[in-house]
Amino acid sequence: RKEVEQDPGPFNVPEGATVAFNCTYSNSASQSFFWYRQDCRKEPKLLMSVYSSGNEDGRFTAQLNRASQYISLLIRDSKLSDSATYLCVVNIAGGATNKLIFGTGTLLAVQP
Amino acid sequence: SQTIHQWPATLVQPVGSPLSLECTVEGTSNPNLYWYRQAAGRGLQLLFYSVGIGQISSEVPQNLSASRPQDRQFILSSKKLLLSDSGFYLCAWSVFGGGSYEQYFGPGTRLTVT
Numbered sequence: 001r002k003e004v005e006q007d008p009g010p011f012n013v014p015e016g017a018t019v020a021f022n023c024t025y026s027n028s029a030s031q032s033f034f035w036y037r038q039d040c041r042k043e044p045k046l047l048m049s050v051y052s053s054g055n056e057d058g059r060f061t062a063q064l065n066r067a068s069q070y071i072s073l074l075i076r077d078s079k080l081s082d083s084a085t086y087l088c089v090v091n092i093a094g095g096a097t098n099k100l101i102f103g104t105g106t107l108l109a110v111q112p
Numbered sequence: 113s114q115t116i117h118q119w120p121a122t123l124v125q126p127v128g129s130p131l132s133l134e135c136t137v138e139g140t141s142n143p144n145l146y147w148y149r150q151a152a153g154r155g156l157q158l159l160f161y162s163v164g165i166g167q168i169s170s171e172v173p174q175n176l177s178a179s180r181p182q183d184r185q186f187i188l189s190s191k192k193l194l195l196s197d198s199g200f201y202l203c204a205w206s207v208f209g210g211g212s213y214e215q216y217f218g219p220g221t222r223l224t225v226t
Binding site: 031032034041042043044045046049087091099100102103104105 | 154155156158161200202213214215216217218219220222
């Protein structure tokens with residue numbers, strides 16, 4: 001089983017739509033969770049951290065379910081500029097440094 | 113504010129040639145530093161990480177090596193490139209010992225081995 005699994009997509013949605021991405025992780029001791037965004041041929045950029053109580057940043061809402069080892073990202077009112085690959089990221093607990101495991105990403109294409 | 117630089121941005125090298133990619137971070141002290149590779153259509157693979165000058169940990173056996181000669185400088189090298197070394201190489205930093213674990217990436221170097 002992969003340490004972080006995501007549906008690769010692509011998710012093709014019209015502008016204004018709401019879209020949700022899901023992610024599962026295998027290490028129950030993981031403590032920190034993130035969503036990164038990666039545009040084509042660019043570096044990943046931190047979109048938001050995911051907190052146990054769930055958190056929102058504008059049109060983006062992240063949820064964490066520790067019992068099910070499941071993370072989600074909801075994007076409301078999709079914009080053309082939201083088109084990108086969204087990476088689910090989980091830290092590896094323990095050790096002297098911060099090692100993150102990246103999912104392979106979910107591709108979102110917002111259509112006009 | 114912190115910034116991270118990588119160069120070159122793109123590189124085309126023949127098989128068997130040496131490689132040196134450089135990464136520098138500004139605006140922070142004693143960061144953790146990381147080298148990743150992203151092959152075409154694949155996820156990010158952690159290659160090396162460093163928690164301090166001269167301290168390098170390798171994640172996967174490979175044809176590459178890393179060095180950290182200064183606090184905010186991280187170098188990725190190879191003596192002889194293989195075709196399979198082609199990919200998008202990303203350097204990242206994070207806060208040393210911080211309670212949060214997010215990492216911040218440089219713009220990357222796109223390497224094509226021919």
